[in-house]
Every structure is written in structure tokens, then in C-alpha cells.
Amino acid sequence: MSEHPRQATTFAVTTLGCKVNQADSETISDQMNAAGFIQRDFTENADVYIVNTCTVTHLGDRSSRQLIAQAHRRRPDALLVVTGCYAELNPQAVSRLPGVDLVLGNSGKDDLIERIRIHMQEQASVSEVEAEASEENEATDHQTTQTTGRRSLPVLPLDTQHIGSDGGISFDATEEEPQPDNPSRLTPFEPQRAIPEQARERVFSRTRVQMKVQDGCDNRCTYCIVPTVRGKSRSRSIASVVEQVQRKARAGFQEIVLTGIHLGDYHSDDDEKQDLGVLIAALLRETEIPRIRVSSLEPEDFQLEWLELWQDPRMCRHFHLPMQSGSDAILRKMARRYTSDRYRTIITEAKRLIPGVAISTDIITGFPAETDEDFEQTYELAKELEFAKSHVFRFSPRQGTAAARMKGQIKDEIKKARSQRLLELHDEHSRLFRQQFLGQTAAVLIEQRKHGVWEGLTDNYVRVEVQGLPEEQAWDHTVVQARLDTLVDDGVQGFYLGLLPSR
Template sequence: MSNNLQETTFAVTTLGCKVNQADSEAISDQMNAAGFAQRDFEESADIYIVNTCTVTHLGDRSSRQLIAQAHRRHPDALLVVTGCYAELNPQAVSALPGVNMVIGNTVKDELVSTIREKILTQGANEEQAIVTESDNTSILRRSLPVLPLDTQHIGSDNALNFDVQEEEPQPENPARLTPFTDNTQTSELANNRLFSRTRVQMKVQDGCDNRCTYCIVPYVRGKSRSRSIEAVVENVQRKARAGYQEIVLTGIHLGDYHPDEDEKLDLGDLIATLLRETEIPRIRVSSLEPEDFQLEWLEMWADPRMCRHLHLPMQSGSDAILRRMARRYNSERYRTIVQTAKRMVPGMAISTDIITGFPGETDEDFELTYQLAQELEFAKSHVFRFSPRQGTPAARMRGQIKDMDKKARSQRLLDLHEEHSRLFREQFLGQSVPVLIEQFKHGKWEGLTDNYIRVEVADLPENADGWQHTVVKARLNTLIGDGVYGTYVE
């Protein structure tokens, strides 16, 4: 590998949530700004950066598979692993063949400078480095422990008496809190590879103070912290000048956005400021927890720049199961939010997450979930079978559900999702709507409406610069797969 950074290539791949995607975009921005040359992950590169996920055991496995792929593709490359799996279990990651560096979430903002220093001083095949709070404190700015894993319900509802089995090992390296740094402050984007995404995943919040009993994420992301409104506005303005058409506000617990110490400001204040002080054409809000959602926020969706899409994880329609999950809302509160959003914002797409087979879920509990999903008619449902995550209270609860029952319940919800997805898209057939073109795939241009309908757009005229990153009007004609076929309208 050359010590000349401009001759050194890198590739980034990402698993997991939109926050991880935002982190990877920031890493790519920084690597390009530092002088490295970006390649696709499927290509040969001098440096591979794998941003991992650990939300389930499948995330761990997929992370290991991507690490192995990179090592096979170029055994002599510098292989850097970061993200939640790297934070949770750095020793296991460091033992994987080919891994040169392991960088936890809490020091992810030091990733590019660490790579740069290693290349300039050592090269790729020198001694392996594990860069996490527990192994290298020299690059840390602050270190505060998160709450330990336990079975305590932190919410304001009644405490839970969990029926748990014997103790099992805790996560090896739970995350610690570092300041919320702005790792996306880079120059205007000029590199075409950087401009491969039409929508910018903009992380405005990180970490989580909730302790849902099935979730490992708070222990690999640290406590909740937020970027200042001023920093977000500046970054959105920069992205708008660079030609981006849409930003997606993301966070591990986005609804807990509070940039001030006394928590007087919230997500609504951020959105209102962005609408007032920036000219970005579209603003999309990613996942929001129901307990955080304020109905008055819906008034901001009267602005056509606000994308008519809300992702509100339901998880269960049974209040008993919601309590066992340590969720901070009940089914009636959830119903009110969804119904109000649909009433106040015509055409609003509501998507959700649902877990089937949570420990203790009876047939009656599942029927409550099914009935609520049937009533609310989600535009999109992500259905997950409960997977015990080592180190979480739910993994030790009694009443674990048989796999065959989880599968059967999931299939019923998936069948319902297919029906509701079709009904949601059908109501827009015959309408002409704005579509943000994202990619040219299989000989056709594809894009998204503001309410998250994927559209294949035909009859676009020749354009020397292509249509990517452009908002066009398309008439929605017929359903295809999970999207819609449309034709260009001048």
C-alpha cells in the first residue's frame, strides 16, 4: 500500500439502521476530504471499512460475513471494523482473519485520523490495533458509564416483575458516553461517488436512555445526546448547496432530541427551524418512538417540504406484552397517534415494526396485535420474530415461544402487510406526484414519492446529466411488486 493518500483507495459497507448509514456517509465524506480515493465495496481497495450491526445475532453473523468477504477480496488490504458489533465485542472481532483495526462507536469520530496515521507511519500489515474505550484511552475526550444491564423498568408506568431464568453473561464492552461530535463537517461534495445517495441520512441524535428488555442497542450506543440546532442547520444548508434534495433526520432515539441541558427544546423546534432557515426541498423524519410523539408536531406537515411518512414502532398490540417489553406507551396511545396523523395529513404513510413471539406472548396477546394492525392499515410493516439477545432481560425471561409459533404468527402479519401495502398504493393510482429519482436500475429510472412509494418512471426524456438527484412529476399507473409503475409528466 502506498503512503501517498491520493493513491490509496478505500471502500465502506454498512449493516443496520439509518444511524449507521449516516455514520458511514460521514466516514466516506471524511476519507475523501483527507485525500483517499473511494471505491465500491465490491471492488478491490487498499482499505475496507465495515460498519457493523449487532441488533440481533443475525446482525453479528452478517457482519462477520462482510468482514470475511473483504479479506478474501484483498487479503493485504487494511481491514477496519467499526459499529455496534465492534463496540459490543471487540476481542471477538479482532480475532477474525484479516482484521487490522477495531474501532468502537464511542471513538468512531477518530476513525479517519487513526487510519491516516497508521498508513503514514506503519502500513497495513503491522500489528493489529483495537481502538475502544477499554483498550486505548489516549484518544478519548470523556468517559461516563451507561446504566448497567438489568431488569429495571425506567418508565413512569408500574415497575415490572420479570420472570427471568438464570443469569447469563453480560456484554463484554458496554458503550460509554463521549461528547456528541459533528463528524460530517466537510467541504462541499464534489466527488461523484460521494453523490451516489440522493437522500442524506443526517444523524442529529445518538444513544438511548430507555431500556426495552429485548434491545442491546443502548449498551453499544451510550446515553442519549443531541447535536445543536445551529450545527444541524449549518449542515443542512451545506447539503442543499451541494445539490441534495432530501435530508432524513435520524437518531437512535430521535424523539429524545434535546440539544439544551434543561430540555426545553425538542425535535419540533429543530424541524421548525429547518423549515424556516433552510431551503432543502424535502425533510423526512425517521423512526419515532410513540411515547415521544407530540400531536401538535403534525401541524408542521402542512408544509409541502415535509415528507408524508412516519415510522412508529408498534412492537405489540397487547398492553401486557408492551409492559414486559418495558415500552412506555399502551395500545390506545398508539392508536390515537396513528389515527390523528392520518386524519391531519392526507396521504400520510405510516410504517411500523412488530415483534412476534416475545416471551410470554399468548395466542390472545397475538390476536390483539393482529387486530390493531388490521385496524390501522400500515403502509409498510417490518415483522420480526423475537430473537433472544444475550445480555438483555428478555433473553432470560421464562415463557420463550416455540419457533414454529413465531413463524406462524409472523406469516399472518406478513400476509396482512401485503394486503395493506397494496391498498395504500392503490389509492394514488391515476394521480401525478413528485418523485425524487434515486437510481438507474435494470434499464429504468427509479425514485421515491414523499410518502415512501417506490416508483419506476418510464418515458423520461434524454438528459445528458442523467436524472439522478432530480425531482420529476410522474403519473402513477399500475402496481408492480412492492412499488408502482409510472410515466413521466412534463
């Protein structure tokens, strides 16, 4: 991989799915740039399009297909590469989509650039053969072109890149899509399942970086397809993470987000005794990155002693801890490895030890055999814990999972009614959480200008529209001080007070 393309070859990456997929796409972009390719927005013309797909729901599958078709329509002769979870789960179906040249599952991402190189070289050889044949006016020209001009390397061999078996999984396009009933505008923390008009790649390229430190999952939650497409749990070494964070800090990034499919199961690959807490302590000690944010953690992994690390102001006061249900009976059916009491203890202690901490969560309503009593237990626990943000999902069966085969499926009207009660509770709690900070001064990391207003995030998950910023400069990637004045939508309107003093 030492050679650069002989001419400026452009590429574009777009991403569907979780923060781990976003981290993978950032790595792909970095490697492509280092190899001499020139990056473009996904909405622009490019020589190579890379679509990093999602399959956590049927919506992810369908959205992935739409992005693939979008790239093919924009430039039919471009090299179209499909990777990610949908490519891992169902590579043969992906390879049959119009325009697709290469299909690489998650384990094939490491070889992605090399595969692109090989394909481009083969296509160049084909072009040379066709040119020579044309010049010589050979009678077999048409036959030669048809024989050598077909797409090469459509799918990596399944035994080298495919974890599951798509042959045993069928998909019904008419099934209802599981998705939050209250999607958020806080994109850095939201799984991106819908198709955007603009590309998602590198939106926060010098503001925050998704740092994948763990991949895969050994759990088998009965509603989840992710372990099938991500494989077993494995982690990076602490030394390699520290080195990468140091480089990102020198490059001007303001925040890293530690991500993983099962982040709480992080154990350094060179020492299983070193867990997530040891990693965070090393980052605080050995790097100068201004902000460290931790993405979703499973309650069964959470160690209360980790909370002491959040006494350092560089740690963002935000935890995403999926509750899913407040009923122990339903948690057992989901194969979740914690109880409602354990979950309550974690949230209570986090709020006690970290003033102003934001706790966000996921809740599934209408899981098979969920009774009225089960739901009331969920509602009462959510009411008690007052989450800053709740992502409310109505259960929808994902074929290939155990929950899809369970008896006692809940009627849609019951799911909808239960969901509505949780949504109303969320609206109340979200407002109360943001309201407590009005009149205070907060550090806001500016990320983008939207509808004529600069906006960004506080460390504790509050979106702030900052008024009064001088117009003579761009403010993205800058940390400013703002007075929080008024509630707006799912955020707060603030007024610029000045730059954050240097440490």
C-alpha cells in the same frame, strides 16, 4: 489532520445496520475525502477498507464477519478497519478475525482517520526499517521483521471506547435470527441486515443524506441490545444541524433524513428545552432543502403538536412508528412506555391531519408469554390502523437482553402461524394504500436505474417505476412528475409527465 497522504491512497466504506450507521458512514466518507483519500466502491481494490458493523441481531454479527472476510480476501495487504456496533459490543472477538488491523467502537469513530494515519505511518516506518536492513544484509533481518512487522493498534483501550462488556455475553451461532418475514425493497427506510453483492456506500450520495442529529438511548426495552452499544442519549445543537443542512442543500442534495437511535428524544445540546419539533421548524425556516424526512420515532416521545409542521409541503408525509404489540400486557413486558390507546391516537390524528400520509411500523410476534388473546389484540389493532407497511418479526432471544431470560418462550410453530396472519394483513393493507393514488400525479425523486427502469420514491413512501423518461440523459437525483397508473410488486408503475416546476 492537515496533511494529505503523500500519494493517492484509496479507501472504501461499507455499512450494515440502521440509518444512524448509514449517517456515520457518510460522515466517515466525507472526512476521508476531505483528508485527501480517494474513494472507491467496496467491491473494488482499495488501500483501506472500513467496515461499519451492526449487532442488533446475531445476523448482524454474522453479516459483519462476512463483510470483513470479503474485504480481506479481496486485498490481504490492505488496511482493514472495523467500527460500529459489533466492534463496540465485542471488540476482542473482532480483533481476532483474519486481516483486521484496527477496531474502533462507536465512540472511536471520531478518531478513526487519525488512527488510520498513525497506523499507516507506523507501517511505513516498518517498511523503511526492513528496507535498510535488507540493504545492509544484517544477520538479524528476519528477527527484526518479525518483531516490528506485527499489526499495531489492534484494539483501542476498552476504557476509552467500549460501553458494554463483551466478557459477560455469549453468542450461540445456532440461534434463530430475528429478521422481518417480509423484507422490503425500499432500502432507504430498511435496516440493512443482509449481505449485498454490491456496496451500499453513498448509493444516494446526491439524492438524500442521512443526517444524524441524535445518538444513544436511555430506554431499556427488554429485547434490545442497542443501548449497550450506543450509550446514553445525546443530541447535536440546532445551529450545527442547520449549518450542515444548508451545506448539503448547496451541494445538490434533494432530501435529508433526520436520524437517531432515539430520535424522538432529541433535545439540543445547548438547550434541553428545544426538542425535535423546534429543530424541524428551524430547518423549514432557515434552509432550502427540498425534502425533509423523519426516520423512526418512538410513540412515547411523539407530540401531537408536531403534526402541524407537516402542513409544509417540504415535509415528507411518512412516519415510522414501531407498534411492536397491541397488547398492553406485552408492551409492559417489553418495557415500552406507551399503551395501545396512546398509539391508536397518534396514528388516527396523523391520518386525519395529513392526507395521504404513509404510516409504517414494526410488529414482534411470539414475545415471551404472549397468549392467543395478546396476539389477537395486536392483530385487531393492526387491522384497524391499516399500515402502509408493516415489518413483521418473529421474536428471537438476543443474549445480553432481559427478554432472552424470560419464561414462557413461544413455540416456533405458533410464532410462524401468528406471523403469517400478520403478513397476509400487511399485503392487503399495502395494496390498498398504494391503490388510492392510482390516476394521480405525484413528484418522484429518481434514485436509480434498476432492470432497465428508472425508479424513485414519492414523499409518502411509494416506490414508483417511471416509464417514458427520455433516454438521452441520466435521471438519478432528479425530481419528476409522474402519473401513477398500475400496481407492481410493492410499488407503482408511473408515466413521466415532465420535470417538477421550480418553487
